[in-house]
Amino acid sequence: MKVPAIIECAVLGAALMLASVAQAHHSNSAFYVTKIITIKGVVKEFRWSNPHVWVIVTVDDGKGNKVDWKAEGRPPGILSRAGWTPKSLAPGEMVTIDLSPAKDDTASGLIARVTKQDGTILANAPPPTE
Amino acid sequence: MKLEKTLLGMIIGVVALHAQTAPPDFSGVYYPINPFGNFRGGPAASGPPPARTGPPPRPTASAPLSDGSRGRTPNEPSLTPEYMAKWEMISKTRIAGSSEYDLTAKCLPPGMPAMMSMAYGMEVMQIKDKITFFSELNDALRRVYLDGRKPSQKVLDDPTYAGYSTGHWEGDTLVVDTVALRDNTFIEGFTPHSDQMTVHERIRLLEPTLLEDEITVTDPKALTKPWSTVKKYRKASREKGNDELREFACAEGLEEAK
Secondary structure (H helix, E strand, C coil): CCCHHHHHHHHHHHHHEEEHHHHHCCHHHHHHCCCCEEEEEEEEEEECCCCCCCEEEECCCCCCCCEEEEEEEHHHHHHCCCCCCCCCCCCCCCCEEEEEEEECCCCCCEEEEECCCCEEEEEECCCCCC | HHHHHHHHHHHHEEEHHHHHHCCCCCCCCEEECCCCCCCCCCCCCCCCCCCCCCCCCCCCCCCCCCCCCCCCCCCCCCHHHHHHHHHHHCCCCHHCCCCCCHHHHCCCCCCCCCHCCCCCCCEEEEECCEEEEEECHHEEEEECCCCCCCCCCHHCCCCCCEEEEEEEEEEEEEEEEEEEEEECCCCCCCCCCCCCEEEEEEEEEEEECCCEEEEEEECCCCCCCCCCEEEEEEEEECCCCCCCCCCCHHHHHHHHCC
8 A cells, every 4th residue: 555655754754753852862771882983073063961961073974975973971960070061062173082882873872082183081971989 | 163173074074965966967969989980981171181191092981881781790689580571671672772661761760779879979968857868860859857757658658769768867877768669760770679669778977078878678579688789979079179069950851852
């Protein structure tokens, strides 16, 4: 049976919305936390928000395409104590991000650290409490 | 002279009596000892750089593995077959990347006793008849009543995430019992429990800046034997610049998902 195009669109829309919700709410189980990949690109957006901070980075995939990666960080409370501020990153700056890739194969991951162009490292947690 | 001696004796007596009866004050902001293991990914951006040559080593992980793919350790609660099967089922969903059983991922409170992990920091507020524990993670809160009240039937019929806690002092140790807990939270990690779970705690200062919580969890339905764990928390200070927790406002993420 041919599914009317409008229903296909609605189903696709609902699937995208669910994907968006899943993206926003998850535990670390959404990522391969013991794997690290490195991406390098230009900050498109730095979102200082709870329960996760987001760095959207435009990465050149080497094939002439620009891909927007969504790098997720710990919440502002933790990152503040790790030395971050709402102004730590700005759109347009180059960054290198070590991150654990998402299990759903999207261009996203959990931040292990962010390295700014001047070499400053933004860690994903404060120094250990002893 | 005699009067002076008598007065001095009275003062010493009152001070000694006060020291004997006044409970310690746990108030303050605390952080658990090393909650993230070695997964920081590098030094803090602020603070002195560590002595080293060359670039820092590349991190090998972003967080501790929390999907159960390496099984359970002997230190974890010993589960009955029914609850072990539940744990294995949840583990499968987590390995597949899902957080569907994780209430904290839905901005709900972690619940007792999981909330005492306090990975994002804890604030203790203490007055004579009540001590309140606040968790930065998900802005979760629990109250411990110290005025001798006991949980009523109404309380027992109305389980909550933090449960209902009453406590008393045994010398310098605060002894707390928690009942009326919901059955859909985790004991720790993603270890499930039943509605029969109760939590017993002994909380004391080991040093002026080191708080210890000995936690014992009893659950005749989910556990084959009571499970105990010890949490330690270091007190923050203004000098260290870490004595202010930040608002968590988890629902910001729910708003953005719309």
